[in-house]
Amino acid sequence: MTRNEILAGINEIFIDTMDDKDIVLKETTQAADIEEWDSIIHILLVVAIEKRFDIHFASNEIQNWKDISEIIDSISSKI
Amino acid sequence: MKDFLQLKKNIKKDFSGFKTIKLAVLGDTATQFLTQAIKGLGYDYAMNLDIWEADFNQIERQVYDPSSELYDFKPEYVIVFQSSHKLLGKYNKLKPEEYALLATKEISSIETICNTITNNLDAKIIYFNYTEIDDAVFGNHANKTASSFLYQLRKLNFNLMELASKNPNLYLCDISSIQNQVGKSNMFQPALYINTEMVLGIDILPKVASKTIDLISTLNGKFKKCVILDLDNTTWGGIIGDDGLENIQIGSLGIGKAFSEFQYWIKKLKNRGIIVAVCSKNTESVAKEPFEKHPDMVLRLEDISVFIANWENKADNIRQIQNILNIGFDSMVFLDDNPFERNIVRENIPEICVPEMPEDPANYLEFLYGLNLFETVSFSNEDAERTKLYQIEAERAKIAQKFTNEDDFLKNLEMVSTVEPFNKFNTPRIAQLSQRSNQFNLRTVRYSEADIERISNSGDYATFSFTLEDKFGDNGLICAIILHKENEKTLFVDTWFMSCRVLKRGMENFVLNTIVDFAKENGFTTIKGEYIPTAKNPMMKDHYHNLGFTKDHSYFTLEVDKYQFKTNYIKVKQ
Incomplete structure (x- = not known):
């Protein structure tokens, strides 16, 4: 799976979780760029990403992501 | 069942027009998601839950501080969720010689929490019981060792049941049974717990929310009262009309065991007070044959309140059942193996609950267990007698047809009523009627x-309960009145509800005579009534008007000294 395909997958998850059709993610997007992206939503995103890609993140992983590109790094290292 | 995200989306929908219910949530772990799931699911139950959530781990502070936000909020329901994980944490910190005292200590602290809430609030407490954690320190031997954590946890769950059975304000939400159903790995996600202090996995939240709302909704008077059964391939295997009495599958024949166990379940529901009716496409005499003659049948005709077997449309037949029982469609469940019949009924009577039965009868019971259809918040001896009462009602209906004059019929019934104030013997039944009565209920305030x-x-209230007995049988306690002494002259009818079993017997005249008698003896001059409309009680709209009250703004009043005692054929039982 290419980085762009993973990005597109994550984008769909964001749209669904935050119920906001207008979200367009880039590799550089950070939590501060999206208003709804708080620590609670973050948990839902993680659970949804795990389900979609059929992977599991370690607990220390999910707290250290700085932007979308690091999430993609984590995912691509597992699939 | 909707998933958590769908419930979360519900929160943005329009709740206006729904009944608002104030709910407080106190937890020793993070409860934000649980609260959102409950709020969201409320939409599907047409409930606007106004939820106040305490900050994390604030149970004691909120409960023991009389000026806390909890008491300021004045909720009608308080959820207390102390998790097994925190319980394990407490256990871990004990000295080994104290391990065996954990349950005893905890139950006394829970009792104090409940009593304190009850003393400060007019609220019902919903306490989540403990999901099992086996810390595997003793292995199987934990079951033989009082100081093991598993032993103490199970003991505490048992102690909770004992506490709840003697504390009428305390209700348990059995999340332990959810874990038994789905397994611990589906209930609890370790990473989620470590990162966020949440002990409930995202995917299990809808189930926990529904278990909670089932309780709240039942306490608000919405629950199932009747199950309607199809016969062929639902109550027994095979088709009685084609296969004949010897070949239907029940007992040990073929898949018969599945149907026998299903029938035992229906029988237990009947014993609990659920009305059982039959609606089958069959010739009546053929359909009744197994009930009368088959040695392996668990259900017998005396278990069935209304038996309808013909070749008409099932929706029409169910309407007829509803007409006889006089209960709402939304309190009925229809079980049928045939998807076609299910759809016809669903389309014609959208309020009725029609579970999508699994294809394989072997799965019927587990599927039905999972739906938790028959939530209840009370159980009394009257419940067990209900089938008989409805059968007697059917008898009375036959007799009534013989009399052309209603007065003659009523005289012929030889009715007597016991009138007494509320006391500790009739309190459970009165509370139950308060939750059950929808149609003949003037203000629908649930107590x-x-x-x-x-x-x-x-001392501010006068209370009356009424029974009604006639030559066919005893209906038991069927009416309750609460009069609030507003001032020296005025009695306000705070509560007037009556069981629909005794409509058209002149009971309302008898009750009003009793109220006026009381008013005269105690020097009150005015009786004031109020009608609060609900979806279920439109037939009460003209109740006070018909009894001779005068409309006075939003109330109705009756001058005691002008009152003419109303004719009726009920005598006071001495």
Whole structure:
């Protein structure tokens, strides 16, 4: 799976979780760029990403992501 | 069942027009998601839950501080969720010689929490019981060792049941049974817990929310009262009309065991007070044959309140059942193996609950267990007698057809009523009727047992309960009146509800005579009534008007000295 395909997958998850059709993610997007992206939503995103890609993140992983590109790094290292 | 995200989306929908219910949530772990799931699911139950959530781990502070936000909020329901993980944490910190005292200590602290809430609030407490954690320190031997964590946890769950059975304000939400159903790995996600202090996995939240709302909704008077059964391939295997009495599958024949166990379940529901009716496409005599003659049948004709077997449309037949029982469609469940019949009924009577039965009858019971259709918040001896009462009602209906004059019929019934104030013997039944009555209920204010006790002990109220007995049988306690002494002259009818079993017997005249008698003896001059409309009680709209009250703004009033005692054929039982 290419980085762009993973990005597109994550984008769909964001749209669904935050119920906001207008979200367009880039590799550089950070939590501060999206208003709804708080620590609670973050948990839902993680659970949804795990389900979609059929992977599991370690607990220390999910707290250290700085932007979308690091999430993609984590995912691509597992699939 | 909707998933968590769908419930979360519900929160943005329009809740206006729904009944608002104030709910407080106190937890020793993070409860934000649980709260959102409950709020969201409320939409699907047409409930606007106004939820106040305490900050994380604030149970004691909120409960023991009389000026806390909890008491300021004045909720009608308080959820207390102390998790097994925190319980394990407490256990871990004990000295080994104290391990065996954990349950005893905890139950006494829980009792104090409940009592303190009850003393400060007019609210019902919903306490989540403990999901099992086996810390595997003793292995199987934990079951033989009082100081093991598993032993103490199970003991505490048992102690909770004992506490709840004697505390009418305390209700348990059995999340332990959810874990038994789905397994611990589906209930609890370790990473989620470590990162966020949440002990409930995202995917299990809808189930926990529904278990919670089932309780709240039942306490608000919405619950199932009747199950309607199809016969062929639902109650027994095979088709009675084609296969004949010897070949239907029940007992040990073929898949018969599945149907026998299903019938035992229906029988237990009947014994609990659920009305059982039959609606089958069959010739009546053929359909009744197994009930009368088959040695392996668990259900017998005396278990069935209404038996309808013909070749008409099932939706029409169910309407007829509803007509005889006089209960709402939304309190009925229809079980049928045939998807076609299910759809016809669903389309014609959208309020009725029609579970999508699994294809394989072997799965019927587990599927039905999972739906938790028959939530209840009370159980009394009257429940067990209900089938007989409805059968007697059917008898009375036959007799009534013989009399052309209603007065003659009523005279012929030889009715007597016991009238007495609320007391500790009738309190459970009154509380139950308060939750059950929808149609003949003037204000639909629901009272729990604790409320009833408080009212009957207060000098500000006068209370009356009425039974009704006739030559066919005893209906038991069927009406309750709460009069609030507003001032020296005025009695306000705070509560007037009556079981629909006794409509058209002149009971309302008898009750009003009793109220006026009381008013005269105690120097009151005016009786004031109020009608609060609900979806279920439109037939009460002209109740006070028909009894001779005068409309006075939003109330109705009756001048005691001008009152003419109303004719009726009920005598006071001495």
